[in-house]
Amino acid sequence: MDISSVVRAAARRLLGELGAGGLTLEAVADGAGLAVAEVASVFPHRDDLLTALLIDAYNESGAAMEQADQAAAKDGDAPAGARFLAVARALRAWSLDNPAEFALVYGSPVPGYHAPQDTVPPASRTPAVLAGIVRSALEAGELTPPRRAVPGPPLIRPEAVALFGSVPEAPFADVIERGIVLWSNLIGLLAFEVFARTHDSVLDQSGFFDFAIVVTAEGVGLAVPLD
Structure with a gap:
C-alpha cells in the first residue's frame, strides 16, 4: 500500500x-x-500535506491545459485564439470537477500556511501555457496591436519576462502585462462560477464563459473563434 x-x-x-x-x-x-x-x-506536519495537495492541484490543472493545447494544435494550423479557448475550457472543466482543489489554489490563503518554493514550478504551468499561446500568436502575426500602450516603466518582474521569453518590440511591448491581465481574468471568471457568484445573474454558465473568454482575449489582441 x-x-x-x-x-x-x-x-x-x-x-x-x-x-x-x-x-x-x-x-x-x-x-x-x-x-x-x-x-x-x-x-x-499539516503544512507538508497542504503542500503536496497544492502541487497535485497545480500539476493536474496544468496538465489538463497542456493536453487541451496539444489537441487543439495537433493539425499545426490552429489559430492561437482557438488554442486559448480550448485551454480555458479545459481549466474550467477541471475547476468544476475539483472545486475544493480550486479553492485551495485560488481561494483565500490558509491561515498560518506559507507555500514553499517547491510549489513554484507546478504553479507556473498554467501561465506558461497561456504565455506560449500568446507568444505563438505574436510570432504568427495573429495579434492586433493595442490602441493604447501601457505608459511608463515596466510593470512586471523579470521572472514574468523570462517565462514569456523576452520583451517584444513596439507596438507589442506591453504584451506580457496584457498577458497577466488575461491570466488573472481567466482565474477570476472561474472563481465567480466555482464560488457561485454568477448563479443569480447568468442564465447559461457555459455560454457566458465562452463569451467572456472572447472579450478577455481582445485585451491582448487575440481573436477567439467560437464553435
Missing part, C-alpha cells in the same frame, strides 16, 4: 467538508483508516 497516495486521497475528500484550514493529521488519519503515526511518517 502506498501510504502517501492513500493519505492524499483522504485529504482531498476532506477538503470539501472541512476546507484547507480544517485539515489536521488526525482528521486525515481517521478518514484514511490509518494511525496518526502512519500519516505523520509521510507528512510530518
